[in-house]
Amino acid sequence: MDWEENMISLDTKKKAIALIALMMVSALAGCLGNDDDDSDDTSDSNNNNDNTDTNNTTVIDDGGIDVGTVTCGPDGSIKIAGSSTVLPLAEIWAEYYQENCEGVTITVESGGSGGGAGRVCANSAKGTPVDIGDMSRDWKDTEASRGDDGYTMDCLAGDTSRSARQIQVAIDGLSVVMKKGGAADVCVNTHLGGLTVDQLRWMFSNEADTGYTPANDDGDAIKEWSDLSADCGAAEIVLAYPDADSGTYEYFYETVLDEAEEGFRSGTQSADDNVLVNTLVGDETSIGYFGYAYYQENMATLAAAAVENGDGNMVAPTSTTVGDGTYNPLSRPLFMNLLVDADSMANTVPFLKFGLGDGGDKLVAAVGYVALPSTLDSEMVDRLDAEIGGHSDGIDVGTVTCGPDGSIKIAGSSTVLPLAEIWAEYYQENCEGVTITVESGGSGGGAGRVCANSAKGTPVDIGDMS
Structure with missing residues (x-):
């Protein structure tokens, strides 16, 4: 090499200087190499670092969360995929569980609730099979049939010999969002004081007649902010919302659009909520919706609309209003569906029990969702403990007074x-x-x-x- 030939031609003093420099570069390279080994890749099973003590209690130096003692399952791998809404929760649970359980490798992917349902059922059209399918909606009749226990889902697409166990893991408040301080935000939260479900349906539905006529409607076919109030600008209402494979899309379609036959009005659609965030921030006349965690993550640039609840009150999404149910009708359950298989569940059940425990509840709050109340949490743990292929242990419902046959x-x-x-x-x-x-x-x-x-x-x- 030319570099080596030049080195040989140096006098002794220059050789010494070069050697010292080379040693410094080698030391620097070693330091850089150690940083790579400590990366935050959640699918990395190498967790030998100083952040985990001998009692399996997480103590993270960079503002981490103490999740207490973690009971680990056997060494092995867990594959998770599905809802982009559940994704942040799956990722943070996986991160902390792997930090405490060195022999466990967890991979987490997005892909929508339809992908979660399909992949836990080994439906090749949705991707490779997984152990846990994440969903932000319930199962469709075309995807699975519900067993007698109320939570075992027998796959109807893909490998029909497979079943999944439905576990609720958190509560989300679907958030209607706009650019903070933008024209849409000022119109909705200042001039209107929030939005009714009828107004949301009028905005997002492609139906010619939604049953609602805005107070200042100018009669043209264009839906403008000024139609809702003369105090708002005359700009067209631009939409940004999840694509049809998303459980968030399904929930909004059923709850707000009332399953309108003409579906949604056109707008930016994406399974990636970050694409929606960029659209909303880039256009102050746009409005969209996604899970509460993504709103909380982007509160510096986005504002959420207060939505009229069943009692006629305008309520904004917060961890309190989502958890106590006053932010209705846009509060909803989030699910992880476990493949019913003894080998798979040997790994996934301990992971879900960690997530449903006190430490996992802290992580639920950290990503912006609401942890389950204690009674529902206990019910989910009972589901995890139920025998494979067996009926639920049953609930004592007392004496039942029957009607006629x-x-x-x-x-x-x-x-x-x-x-x-x-x-x-x-x-x-x-x-x-x-x-x-x-x-x-x-x-x-x-x-x-x-x-x-x-x-x-x-x-x-x-x-x-x-």
Whole structure:
């Protein structure tokens, strides 16, 4: 090498200087190499660092969270994929669990709730199989059927021999957001004082008639901020929202749009919430929505709209209002669905128990969601402890007063579905002459079918709505 030949030609003094310099470079390279080894890649199983003590208690130097003593499962790997809303929670749980459990490797990917459902069911159209499928909505009838226990989901697409166990892990408040201090923010939060569900439906729906006419509507086909109030500018209302594979999209579509046949008005759509953030920050006339964690992460640049709740009060999303239910109807459950397989669950159950524990609850709050109340938390732990392939241990519901023998048909909201199913299960167990069928189909389907609207399906006795 030319460099070596030049070195040989140096006199003794220059050789010494060069040698010293070379040693300094080598030392520097060693330091840089150590920094690479301590990277925060959550899928890295090499966790031998000074941040984890011998009692498996996390003590992070850079403002980390003390999650207490962590009970680790066996060495192995866990693969997680799905909802972009659940992603921040899955990532931080994985980070802290791996720091304490050196033999465990966890990979976390996004891909939408549809991807979470598909991949835990080994549906190759959605990607490679995973151990946990994250979802920010309930399962669709086309994805899985619900077992008698109310939480075991038998796959209907992909590998139909697979099942998943549905575990609620947190509560989210879907946030309607705009550029902070921008024209949309000033219009909504200053001049209007918040938004009603009817106003949101009018903004986002592609229906010609949503059942709502703005107070200052100018009669043209363009939806403008000034239609809502003369104090607002005449700019068109620009939309940014998740794509159709997202559970956030599904929840808004059912709860706000009331499953409008014409769907959403056109706008920027993406499974990546960061794309939506950039769109909103880049256009002060735009409005969008996503999970509370992403709003909290971007509070410096985004403002959230107060939304009218069922009591007629305008309520903004906060950890308190999301947790106590006053931020309705946009509070919603978040799920992780575990593959029902003994080998897989040997690893995933300890991981989820860590997440549902006190330490995991701290991490839920850290990413901007609300931890489960203690009674619901205990119910989820009971689900994790249930035998594979067995029925739930059962809940003592006391003496049941049965009606006459006969049948009851129920259909409607996928949000109400788990409650309708578990009520039906226990009622039928105690009332042998009663048969109850429960179907999903959305709140619009519940309203239509109880009114015998043939466009929505066959008539039912009870229409579920959220």
